Amino acid sequence: MQTLFKIATSAAAVCFSTLVFAQQKYSVSGTVKDKKNGELLIGVTVKVAEDPLISVIANEYGFYSLSLLQGNYTLIVSNPGYADFQHYIKVEDNVKVDIPLAQENERTAKIEEIVISKIKKDKNLTSAQMGTETLSIKSIEKLPVLFGEKDIMKTMQLLPGIKNNGEGKSGFSVRGGAADQNLILLDEAPVYNASHLLGFFSTFNSDALKDASIIKGNSPTQYGGRLSSVMDVKMKDGNNKDYNLNGGIGLISSRLSVEGPLQKEKSSFIVSGRRTYADLFLKGTKDYKDNTLYFYDLNLKANYQINENNRLYLSGYFGRDVLGLGNTFSSDWGNTTTTLRWNSIINSKLFSNTSLIYSNYNYKISLNSNNNTLGLDSKIEDWNLKQDFSWFAGNRHSVRFGLQSIHHTITPSKASGTSVSSFSRNSRYSWENALYLNDDFKATNKLTINYGLRLSSFSILGGDTYNIYKNGILTESKVLKKGDFGKTYVNLEPRITANYRLNEVSSIKGGYSRNTQNLHLLSNSGSGNPTDQWIGSSYTVKPEIADQISFGYSRNFRNNNYEFNAEIYYKSMKNQIDFKNGAQITFDTAADVESELLFGKGRAYGLELIAKKKSGKLTGWISYTLSKTERKIDGINNNEWYNARVDKTHDLSIVATYDLNEKWSFSGLFLYSTGNAVTFPTGKYELNGQTVFQYSSRNADRMPAYHRMDLNATYVPNSTKRFRGSWSFGIYNIYGRENAYTITFEDNPNNPGTTRAVQTSLFRWVPNITYNFKF
Structure with a gap:
């Protein structure tokens, strides 16, 4: 009996050890790169052919796990714009597999890289993330744009739920949010004013960019600080295999980029610059030769691979606008950002990114007239430390966690000169912190859930006097000495989205998110000006809070070549800010702008539709948004709901590109939207010989509807192995619609007892010709 027990025990031990060994899992991890230039690729899908339930998305640094x-497997790797292929591996231990993807026009078929022709591109049906749009730089190259400058921000505004702020403007609103409620990141650094020339260009030179995505409110918890959206823009790393020079020459601007290896396949750099030269044309005129009007920007980035698991990146952006009218007026504003980043593969499942980030936005204005001088300047400066971890806990869990700490310095608008009562303004300091945890969980083969929690805090730091107002009336003042901590706001921000796959061609989604915002932009302009003023949360100004729920439906057709997505949303907002009626925003009173503010709540809701054709000679999309955005603030509009300035009922975009042959391609777009909500006068009276207009309900009127059509043609002549050129010809606003930029009111000179409206329109027809080259 004892002998039989020993035999049975031994057999059980052998079976158990065999079972444990058989069930042991190993890690297959690595990075995904562009085969031609060594650029790390973002958002690549890596699947296992033997088990379709096993798939991961490479993170924004190209890492997957x-x-x-134990066994033999086939990795299936796919990414838009790249040839899909499979890679055979034998798993007996943890293995590192770096994947080089070839662009579609450079497809190769080797033994270890066999092209797959029928991989389903159904990411919209499988991802739990909602309200997310990603654009590659290649996808915007042929679209018609203002002045011939391809612009990622202008293209984003052609998508549902994202509305432009006016003719030619780069500012935008998302799902009823103001322009300042969008977090715009360039290599993780916040950009506080993402426009040039009063908004007609964005700060993003597309030649220097690799990828751009926008998330409309339902962002993962690693993002925070804004209510409405996150626009995450990544710069190119630089070609680590060969030197390239590319650029373009247009009617009013030119650009040039240089990239190449510092040490082949180990380090690289890119330098990209752009400048307008409208001021050079002014020099040749008699009346405007002393005026200046130009902008420039410079993007730089370098990276160095320390070893196979560690890499350093250093990137920077420097941009400036200069506007001057002889010796009487000058204005310049600009951004500076710098990001120092350390990527580390800690082990086959854990990836670390550590970033030290600097951002500075400032403007200066001077005015000289009749021996009177006026100066105005302001600044917002950030130092930001960010530690982020990606943990591929298993095939069902992709976890993100980390922390962020930002020190803000805000110098509010300061005026000085002979024409105003000069005042001194102290810089205000604050400290913003966050901890976050996020999990992308594949619960079943049909259900994917992305959920997480963000804990954010905002502390007022000493160095200034803070007045406390209630309904615009001063009730108390607090003096904080340097080194002191004032009030601290703490908020929990839960977020969850889920995707359920109904069948092979359709899915439904739902989500809830809470976002908070502690930096606020005070603007008395519908279009946004460089002199708009940033302020932080204080004793009077509370953090803005938004709760959003959304539901969506996605369906693909004809082997995923056609795609349809629909989403509905409702967003409730607290602590919204607006100016009180008759607010005096002048230099003499600007020392305490908080006395002119009122606070209340807001709501936004709508329907977003987009249909895409993704392959073939003819590609493009149709997007439509039906929405409503309102505010309710005591002291405004008799304490009743009123239209927010960004409210537009209808917004329609039609975008198409047609590739005729290898040399010619054509593109066009048509836009239609309801006019912005505005306040027009309802009456007038005369006081001391001056006409004074009277106004009633806030934003109760509308600008005229906006619509236009643009066309573009691209011609690619014969190219060599080393040189490639192309010509772009386009017409902006081809049928000459005179869209209203502003509408002002004045006494009718033919009948002074009546009033006439005067419309200003900026562009009727704008032709452009641009020559692009690369070698």
């Missing part, structure tokens, strides 16, 4: 049992 799978957990597999």
Whole structure:
């Protein structure tokens, strides 16, 4: 009996050890790169052919990780714009597999890289993330744009739920949010004014960019600080295999980029610059030769691979606008950002990114007239430390967690000169912190859930006097000495989205998110000016809070070549800010702008539709948004709901590109939107010989509807192995619609007892010719 027990025990131990060994999982991890230039690729899908339930998405640094049992597998790798292929691996231990993807026009077929022709591109049906749009730089190259400058921000405004702020403007609103409620990041650094020339260009030179995505409110918890959206823009790393020079010459601007290896396949750099030269044309005129009007920007980035698991990046952006009218007026404003980043593969499942980030936005204005001088300047400066971890816990869990700490310095608008009562303004300091945890969980083969929690705090730091107002009336003042901590606001921000796959061609989604915002932009302009003033939360100004719920439906057709997405949303907002009626925003009173503010709540709701054709000679999309955005603030509009300035009922975009042959392609777009909500006068009276207009309900009127059509043609002549050129010809606003930029009111000179409206329109027809080259 004892002998039989020993035999049975031994057999059980052998079976158990065999079972444990058989069930042991190993990690297959690595990075995904562009085969031609070594650029790390973002958002690549890596699947396992033997088990379709096993798939991961490479993070924004190109890293992926799978957990597999011992055996033989086929990795299937796909990414838009790149040739899909499969890679055979034998798993007996943890293995590192770096994947080089070839662009579609450079497809190769080797033994270890076999092209797959029928991989389903159904990411919209499988991802739990809602309200997310990603654009590659290639996808915007042929679209018609203002002055011939391809612009990622202008293209984003052609998508549902994202509305432009006016003719030619780069500012935008998302799902009823103001322009300042969008977090705009360039290599993780916040950009506080993302426009040039009063908004007609964005700060983003597309030649220097790799990828751009926008998330409309339902962002993962690693993002925070804004209510409405996150626009995450990544710069190119630089070609680490060969030197390239590319650029373009247009009618009013030119650009040039240089990239190449510092040490082949180990380090690289890119330098990209752009400048307008409208001021050079002014020099040749008699009346405007002393005027200046130009902008420039410079993007720089370098990276160095320390070893196979560690890499350093250093990137920077420097941009400036200069506007001057002889010796009487000058204005310049600009951004500076710098990001120092350390990527580390800690092990086959854990990836670390550590970033030190600097951002500065400032403007200066001077005015000289009749021996009177006026100066105005302001600044917002950030130092930001960010530690982020990506943990591929298993094939069902992709976890993000980390922390962020930002020190803000805000110098509010300061005026000085002979024409105003000069005042001194102290810089205000604050400290913003956050902890976050996020999990992308594949619960079943049909259900994917992305959920997480963000804990944010905002502390007022000493160095200034803070007045406390209630309904615009001063009630108390607090003096904070340097080094002191004032009030601290703490908020929990839960977020969850889920995707359920109904069948092979359709899915439904739902989500809830809470976002908070502690930096606020005070603007008395519908279009946004460089002199708009940033302020932080204080004793009077509370953090803005938004709760959003959304539901969506996605369906693909004809082997995923056609795609349809629909989303509905409702967003409730607290602590919204607006100016009180008759607010005096002048230099003499600007020392305490908080006395002119009122606070209340807001709501936004709508329907977003987009249909895409993704392959073939003819590609493009149709997007439509039906929405409503309102505010309710005591002291405004008799304490009743009123239209927000960004409210537009209808917004329609039609975008198409047609590739005729290898040399010619054509594109066009048509836009239609309801006019912005504005306040027009309802009456007038005369006081001391001056006409004074009277106004009633806030934003109760509308600008005229906006619509236009643009066309573009691209011609690619014969190219050599080393040189490629192209010509772009386009017409902006081809049928000459005179869209209203502003409408002002004045006494009718033919009948002074009546009033006439005067419309200003900026562009009727704008032709452009641009020559692009690369070698």
